[in-house]
Amino acid sequence: MISRLKTVVTQVAESVLGIVGVRVGTEEPPHTSTALTDTVEIRRYEPRIAAETTVEGDEDKARNEGFRILAGYIFGGNQGGGKIAMTAPVGQTSTEGQKIAMTAPVSRSGSADGWVIRFFMPSKWTMATLPTPNDDRVRLVDVPAETVAVIRFTGDRGRSAVDAQSAELLDVLQANGIDVLGEPTSWFYDPPWTVPFRRRNEVAVPVEA
Template identity: 45%
Template sequence: MLTQIQTAATRVLEVAGSAVGIRLGVEEPPHTARPLVPGVEIRQYGPRIAAQTHVLANEEAARSAGFRRLARYIFGANQQREPIAMTMPVEQQGSEQQSWVIRFYLPAGSTLQSLPAPDDERVSLVELAPETVAVLRFSGDRGPSRTAEKTRQLRETLRDYGFAPVSEPSAWFYDPPWTLACLRRNEIAISVET
């Protein structure tokens, strides 16, 4: 009984903290980083495992539908009925055809063999190769016009500093929708040649 009360109290604190940008106990993929200019850094990520889904919809609807689909998987909608620890960020990458990939990174140390298979055939597990990523961090609104503006800004910075993009941009979101906009952590990421 005491364990259940502690678990519930911890969850309440995590949700309350997330409203003001406090991210308690949520893992990010391990990486190294070096600043390029204020607000932009170059990160090196090792191999990672992710759960991902493809969604055909406008940007915000795709993010919502994809998040719910992936959340069901990590909350236990899998063949072993096991929850998987939540991590950050949620990644959204798309095209002009309203086709989006929404991705959750899985905890460090996960392998394709150790993870339970998803119940939903629209969710797949993928192994991502090591990569170097340029990341522009911003807070506030994360709607389509703001992410497009920040994507243009990052592309210009990369051009100015001689970096060659090797992927389409992605948007990375670290906070739930109820987090105060001024405290949200959002990022635009583009893989670059090293």
């Protein structure tokens, strides 16, 4: 009883902190980072594992539905019923974008017919130790090492805002003579209830190492 009460209190506290964009103990995929400009950085990510699902429909609704499906998996909807810690970011890409740029682990283009939503798994897990999802809409995939260029922004994370950031990112890369290897992808680090000016949103695009 005491343990359950502590868990509830912790969850409530984390939700309250999430309103102002404070992520308590949330793991991010290991990477190194080098600043390219005042707004753009180059990151190198090591191989990692992701749980992903494909959802059709409107972009925002697809993200919410995909989040719900994947959250079900990490919060016990798996063989064994074990819980897996939530990490950041949540990735979203268009399925059409994946057809255009197969080298991009998560990508985004103009199609809104289908979206791949992706959670990265904590680094302690392997394919051998991760529990099998109960929901067959959830897939576990290996994500290869990659180098990406990233631009960070706050506020609105709708399509127009993301498209504007994508255009700025691509302009910076072109100006610096950096080859782009795929389509931009959206990364979101905070829940929907985080106040807009405290949100951490990013657009990332794979580039030549």
